[in-house]
Amino acid sequence: MKRNELKIPFFLIWRFITRSNKWTLSLTIFLMAIAFINLVFITSLFNGIVDGSNNQIINALTGHVIVNPLTNQDYIGNASNVVATIRRTTNVVGASAQTQVSATLHYKTLHLSRPILAINPNDEKTVSDISTHMIEGKYLSANDTDGVMIGIQVAGGPDVELNSTSFKGAHVGETLELIMPTGTKTFTIRGIFNTKFVNADSRIFVSEAALKELAPTLTDKATSILVRINKTGREDATIAALKANGVQGTFDTWHDAAGLIKSVTKSFLSINVIISFVGILIAAITIFIVIYIDITNKKRQIGILRAIGIKPWIIRMAYVLQSAVYSFAGVLVGTALFFGIIVPYFQIHPFVLPICDAVLVINPTDYILRAEAIMLVALISGLIPAIFVTRMKILNAILGK
Amino acid sequence: MSKTATLQGEENMDISSLIIAKDLTKTYHLGEVSVHALEHVTIDINRGDFVVITGRNGAGKSTLMHNLAVLDRPDSGEIIINGHDVTKLKKYERTELRLQKLGYIFQEYALIAELSALENIMLPAMMLGSFKAAKEKALAMLKQFGLEDHATHLPSQLSGGQQQKIAIARALINDPMILFADEPTANLDSVAAKEVLGIFRHLNRDAGHTIVMVTHEQDETIHANRLVEMADGKVVRDERRNV
Structure with a gap:
């Protein structure tokens, strides 16, 4: 791998992104953002319910520690x-x-x-x-x-x-x-x-x-x-x-005293894990389809690049980088929408539950994990079709077969 | 040392035949139907030749050129370019060969839509040298083709003739041994077609480039010193002439 070759994927991808159809680009990034928001929203809602319930137990019922006779x-x-x-x-x-x-x-x-x-x-x-x-x-x-x-x-x-x-x-x-x-x-x-x-x-x-x-x-x-x-x-x-x-005396924590609420919050945490997994799966499939269609539509372009002697790893890296940019932009837009609109909205209009008024609560680990999941899925989604197209016969790629 | 590197090193050898294709066969299977695109084709192309391959649709002329240009592999036979059998090259060696030694001009220009005229030309050169050197070389080529004012234009902002000139400049930027052109005037009006053919004639006669061009326009054969006619996957006429 020569140093000048390493610059080419970045050169190509910058041009592809800045000069591609703005509507298609916006739609792709928006889809990524929605997939990300979907993941973050569900987990923050469950976090909100669990946090809200716990806070209610502490603030309205038991304090942190209960001293009993x-x-x-x-x-x-x-x-x-x-x-x-x-x-x-x-x-x-x-x-x-x-x-x-x-x-x-x-x-x-x-x-x-x-x-x-x-x-x-x-x-x-x-x-x-x-x-x-x-x-x-x-x-x-x-x-x-x-x-x-x-x-x-x-x-x-x-x-x-x-x-x-x-x-x-x-x-x-x-x-x-x-x-x-x-x-x-x-x-x-x-x-x-x-x-x-x-x-x-x-x-x-x-x-x-x-x-x-x-x-x-x-x-x-x-x-x-x-x-x-x-x-x-x-x-x-x-x-x-x-x-x-x-x-x-005998000592209990608020958690010990939570009783039925503890079972409810435990169930919420289990549901959260299941829904998050399903959410990641749906996000993965959506992102894969979006990027797969995008790269498949560029089959001819990839064929031309190969015909003029651009090495397959450069082409693959360019499309993986493109996916990385899409997903990163999607996470940024998703973050802006989530913290700029969705979280403030639910602060004003919380979900009213018999336990508490739940707002959205996202902890940094959950957020980073989901952002990484989206980006990882996008990279894989970019790499697989890029490998597929760069392994096709050049003429088939150019002729779109 | 890779075979590509060897090919480079042997460039100065006194080999009159730049390409020797021996007994090439290629069959396409379309469902239950087998189409014999090349049937035991043997052909040799000398350094400095301007070869025009003609024939009706389906005669096998494009298939022959795709194989000679290392864009496809024959089912059997040998293609020796500059003394080396390229059918035995590995995938990465074929890529290197296309980049460094072969230039290809497509019928539909095949420019990258998101790259400007300048960037399309400089892309293959960026693989071999610095960004700056590639840009300088591409600018010189744009000037040579009279398109220096269109450097920043995207392909969609250029006429068919201008796009094909950009494609020719891109094919030439790494100074290839052979230039392959697949019906390069098929999508051009007569004026642009004449201009493009003029460029080919200049590249062959004045710059000494070896050119292999596929066409089914008879009047485009006049600049060629070699006429190869194909029918049903076979060479049915192969004549040299003085132009």
Whole structure:
């Protein structure tokens, strides 16, 4: 291979691309872009659903780490001191003790048997984002002893998923009766929240102060303490640090507590793998057809190049380079369309699911992998017909046989 | 050392016959029908000859030329160019031979549509030398053919005659031993055809190029010193004449 020969494929391909029919060129690049977007879109949607679900679990339900009572105990005693210890632990940015009690609620003629969560509303704000999802009324205050805060799935309403097992349209300012073995009390609905996560929105909160009045024996006792840390992924290290700081109890991560959602997200990840594989296959076939037709249409040109003494490897390299340019341009255009139009559109109009509002989330590894897949497929798609045509009889190639 | 290199080295040998084709046969199989395009054809072409191969359609004239020009292989027989049997050359050696020693002019110009006139001419020269040298050589050829103002024109922006001149310049750029032309005037009007034939005559008489041209126009044979007529895959007439 001589140095001057190496320049020829680049010379040829630059001319072929810059002087070919602009519409055909644009269409080819557009098809590549669509194939790429198809691959990236599906995986980002599934990533979005999984990420959205995980974030909902962390932000609206469990925090990152849940400290439960020791296996032989019902409560974490001296909860306020334990919370203080937890807050001093590495990585921890918030902690909130929750005391769950069973109760029956009467609202107008309706009765619901639901667990009630007693919280310190200020502490709860440090682990959950419920306070930012109030759709009616206001968030609980710490000294509110006769106020209750309910999720949309408890309040109910015509468009609510679990309306049949709710108060079917309760509103702020209305009262409900809370019956516990230790006593009965009338509460006023202070606020209704909607996190768009059915599990989180099915909960009822009262303040610690209210529980103290209803069940004084439960004062400073928690059924769980939710812990928020500075970065997802540091849960195990944080649990180790909590243990080292003397926090006693059993520990779960948000992932352990995800339950049914965990199975759903696992299924989504499996579906993602299958659909991505099918997507790559479809992209491969589409790109192969586009490039195959393009090169087959240039059979005569390839025949002429061979007739005048251009070596077959130069011709093959030129067409492989052409495919590389097509696919690279396709990935660039696809990236521009994806991040410039599609992602912003779904930020504004997310997919509404019972778990979360899913937006598109692409991680760099997925993106690079799919860009590489498109380019690899394009190179192979360019090489195969180029080998085929350069092995044909010159006269057959020129005569288009 | 490759056979191509040997061919180059032996260029100065005193071999009067530049091409010797012995007992060539070529059969095309079209379904169940076999067409004998060449039947035991033997022909020799001397250095400096202007050979015109004529005959009716299907006589085998193009097949003969394609085989002589190393664009196709005969089923049997030998083609000796400059003392070497080219039918035994490997694929890459045949490519090198076409690039360095043979020039080919097609009936339909066969220019690369995306390359300018200058680029079409310089392409074969780029295989053998620098880009700059190829460009200079191609510009000189454009000037020689009076097309220097059309250097940047694409083939679609040139007339048939101009395109064929570009094709001739491309065939000549590596200074081939033999120039093959397959009905080079078939798609040209009479004025352009006359001009192209004039170029061939000049290349043969004044520049000493060996030319093998296929045509079925009788009036195009007048410049040739050798007339080969074919019918049914056989040479039926082979005469030398003074022009």
